[in-house]
Amino acid sequence: MIRPIGAPLEIKIEDVCFSYSSVPVLKDIRACLSGNKLVSILGPNGVGKSTLIHCINKILSPTKGVVLLDGANIDEIKLKELAKQIGYVPYSANDSFPLSVVDTVLIGRHPHSKFGSLDHDLGIVYDTLKMLGISNLAMRSFNELSAGQHQKVMLARGLVQEPKVLLLDEPTSNLDVRHQLDVTKMLKHLSREKGILVIMISHDINIAAKYSDEIIMMHEGSIYATGKPCDVITKENLSKVYGVSSEVIMDDGVPHVILKDALPMDDTFNEFYSENNTQAEIT
Ligand SMILES: Nc1ncnc2c1ncn2[C@@H]1O[C@H](COP(=O)(O)OP(=O)(O)OP(=O)(O)O)[C@@H](O)[C@H]1O
Numbered sequence: 001m002i003r004p005i006g007a008p009l010e011i012k013i014e015d016v017c018f019s020y021s022s023v024p025v026l027k028d029i030r031a032c033l034s035g036n037k038l039v040s041i042l043g044p045n046g047v048g049k050s051t052l053i054h055c056i057n058k059i060l061s062p063t064k065g066v067v068l069l070d071g072a073n074i075d076e077i078k079l080k081e082l083a084k085q086i087g088y089v090p091y092s093a094n095d096s097f098p099l100s101v102v103d104t105v106l107i108g109r110h111p112h113s114k115f116g117s118l119d120h121d122l123g124i125v126y127d128t129l130k131m132l133g134i135s136n137l138a139m140r141s142f143n144e145l146s147a148g149q150h151q152k153v154m155l156a157r158g159l160v161q162e163p164k165v166l167l168l169d170e171p172t173s174n175l176d177v178r179h180q181l182d183v184t185k186m187l188k189h190l191s192r193e194k195g196i197l198v199i200m201i202s203h204d205i206n207i208a209a210k211y212s213d214e215i216i217m218m219h220e221g222s223i224y225a226t227g228k229p230c231d232v233i234t235k236e237n238l239s240k241v242y243g244v245s246s247e248v249i250m251d252d253g254v255p256h257v258i259l260k261d262a263l264p265m266d267d268t269f270n271e272f273y274s275e276n277n278t279q280a281e282i283t
Pocket residue numbers: 020025043044045046047048049050051052
């Protein structure tokens with residue numbers, strides 16, 4: 001298939017299953033994502049969100065099924081070639097680089113770098129730091145930064161890769177509310193301006209609902225619901241997938257979740273729950 005220059009890539013996930021050793025994690029995942037869009041993957045802890053992203057960027061190989069990039073099986077695409085097309089910003093908890101911020105971000109230029117391109121690459125690095133409002137950190141040592149600053153630097157590293165598809169694993173988990181909004185808004189803007197398909201994992205349902213064009217909600221290793229935020233973020237889906245009761249109100253056409261309570265999960269939990277409630281009443 002010939003893709004017009006500048007056109008966004010298409011990612012097709014065909015019946016993907018994945019198991020760690022013999023423990024199944026992903027079950028028959030099917031999705032087709034393309035366009036200048038921000039897509040959020042939601043779902044509870046351990047449901048398989050990071051595993052799915054790892055299957056898309058070839059960190060893991062599906063046990064069954066394939067991932068196609070513009071019709072080509074990613075298994076057959078060389079890693080350096082894939083890195084020009086797909087950028088990845090990992091979950092940032094364990095990042096550690098004994099490098100300055102500039103050098104850490106410069107690593108993201110690796111797929112494009114060639115002899116004599118350093119000045120050009122550094123220009124992109126400095127422009128990106130400026131866009132993220134972290135130019136002041138350029139010469140700081142990466143390992144001395146705060147968690148939120150780390151996260152912005154790792155985001156910069158993914159952006160300088162100038163990919164057609166950007167995968168982000170909880171890119172705002174360490175950011176304060178203002179920066180969560182700012183970064184998510186910027187990701188949406190990037191998808192529009194640069195024609196990138198941005199796929200991010202998030203635990204912040206309201207921010208994902210506000211900015212995403214599409215939501216993929218996962219449950220027990222499968223896709224439970226997919227579509228526009230207003231179709232996916234419903235109190236029924238939140239109850240089934242997250243085990244919470246909630247109210248979902250519409251705010252300017254966007255669903256906004258007001259969490260009410262955690263629902264009892266199973267009999268053990270029920271016993272614990274009622275025991276504790278009884279004690280609370282007696283005392
Ligand atoms: N390297 C590994 N070896 C064995 N099991 C793993 C490995 N990585 C993840 N798992 C298991 O696979 C399941 C899915 O993990 P995954 O990291 O994809 O979840 P997640 O949806 O990203 O969760 P979270 O929201 O907590 O990040 C979990 O049960 C986890 O314990």
